[in-house]
Amino acid sequence: xxxxxxxxxxxxxxxxxxxxxxxxxxxxxxxxxxxxxxxxxxxxxxxxxxxxxxxxxxxxxxxxxxxxxxxxxxxxxxxxxxxxxxxxxxxxxxxxxxxxxxxxxxxxxxxxxxxxxxxxxxxxxxxxxxxxxxxxxxxxxxxxxxxxxxxxxxxxxxxxxxxxxxxxxxxxxxxxxxxxxxxxxxxxxxxxxxxxxxxxxxxxxxxxxxxxxxxxxxxxxxxxxxxxxxxxxxxxxxxxxxxxxxxxxxxxxxxxxxxxxxxxxxxxxxxxxxxxxxxxxxxx
Numbered sequence: 090x091x092x093x094x095x096x097x098x099x100x101x102x103x104x105x106x107x108x109x110x111x112x113x114x115x116x117x118x119x120x121x122x123x124x125x126x127x128x129x130x131x132x133x134x135x136x137x138x139x140x141x142x143x144x145x146x147x148x149x150x151x152x153x154x155x156x157x158x159x160x161x162x163x164x165x166x167x168x169x170x171x172x173x174x175x176x177x178x179x180x181x182x183x184x185x186x187x188x189x190x191x192x193x194x195x196x197x198x199x200x201x202x203x204x205x206x207x208x209x210x211x212x213x214x215x216x217x218x219x220x221x222x223x224x225x226x227x228x229x230x231x232x233x234x235x236x237x238x239x240x241x242x243x244x245x246x247x248x249x250x251x252x253x254x255x256x257x258x259x260x261x262x263x264x265x266x267x268x269x270x271x272x273x274x275x276x277x278x279x280x281x282x283x284x285x286x287x288x289x290x291x292x293x294x295x296x297x298x299x300x301x302x303x304x305x306x307x308x309x310x311x312x313x314x315x316x317x318x319x320x321x322x323x324x325x326x327x328x329x330x331x332x333x334x335x336x337x338x339x340x341x342x343x344x345x346x347x348x349x350x351x352x353x354x355x356x357x358x359x360x361x362x363x364x365x366x367x368x369x370x371x372x373x
Contacts, residue, residue, distance in 0.1 A: 090188070091158075092119070093121060094121060095121040095141075095161050095178060096165075097131070098122050098124070098127045098128050098131075099162060100231070100260060101193065101263065105264045108261075108268045109268055112268060115136050116137065119137040119138070119139055120138055121140075121141050122141075123141070123142050143164050143178065153182050153185035156186070158271050159187050160191050161190055161193070168329060171206035172209035175192070176210075179213055183219050187220075189220045190219045191267060191271065191276070192224065193226050193263070194210065194223050194224060194226065196282055196345060197280075199345065201335040201338065202332050224263070224266060224267055225281060227257065227258065227282075229258070230370075235370070237371070240298065245295075245306065246291050246308045248309075249313045250290075251341035252290055253290065253337075253339075253345070253346075254346045255285075255289060256285045256286075258285040258361055262356065266281065266283055266355040270355070283349075284347025284348075285352065285360040285362075286352075291310070294308070294367075295307055301364075318330075
């Protein structure tokens with residue numbers, strides 16, 4: 090039996106594998122990657138590698154074994170048919186008779202277009218009969234903190250989210266929840282709504298940036314159309330920009346405020362606070 094992590098060299102996948110290595114022997118972990126060279130460091134530490142691509146169904150033939158626990162990390166190609174990509178993995182898991190397939194989904198409350206692929210994937214997974222866990226991950230701090238340069242340059246946080254609040258957490262937090270499910274028991278056919286312990290608004294985010302940088306940084310709320318234009322001017326294709334702007338509209342409606350406490354319960358610790366996430370980003 091292996092614990093198999095797809096997208097293992099991605100931003101979330103790397104956190105998952107690193108945390109698994111603290112809990113189980115390396116030879117029990119299989120990292121599914123598209124580029125073997127990018128996973129050389131993991132292989133050197135004893136992690137098994139499997140080269141496969143969501144866009145190449147045949148690459149998953151025979152990859153899983155009966156009894157495996159699989160983490161399907163959702164694909165990041167939002168301009169492609171992601172449910173079809175994910176079905177490749179689900180079909181292979183069903184054929185092999187895996188013990189569990191955990192999928193990184195989106196909050197059940199999210200109605201933005203970004204959630205459509207996740208809802209479709211959930212339907213495919215539930216209809217497959219494979220024992221599942223839905224890890225409905227909320228928003229990541231890193232969605233904002235990894236793009237601080239323009240914020241600091243213009244001394245403004247520009248979003249189309251009004252006074253909406255977000256229950257964000259760090260990638261490491263969400264990875265810890267996935268690890269808890271993969272190494273634990275009793276998570277079959279469960280759905281977890283995951284988010285940070287304390288929500289914040291973009292005015293709070295701007296204030297925290299101001300406090301830690303010593304610069305006056307303001308929150309500038311704009312319309313969804315204006316934000317879409319800002320994103321396209323920054324180089325995003327218009328359809329992709331519209332998807333991200335649509336998330337801001339959902340934030341304004343309160344759809345990314347998660348109050349279940351599932352994330353801290355699964356990990357057994359409080360989630361990363363906003364101040365800590367900002368401090369880490371400013372140091373990097």
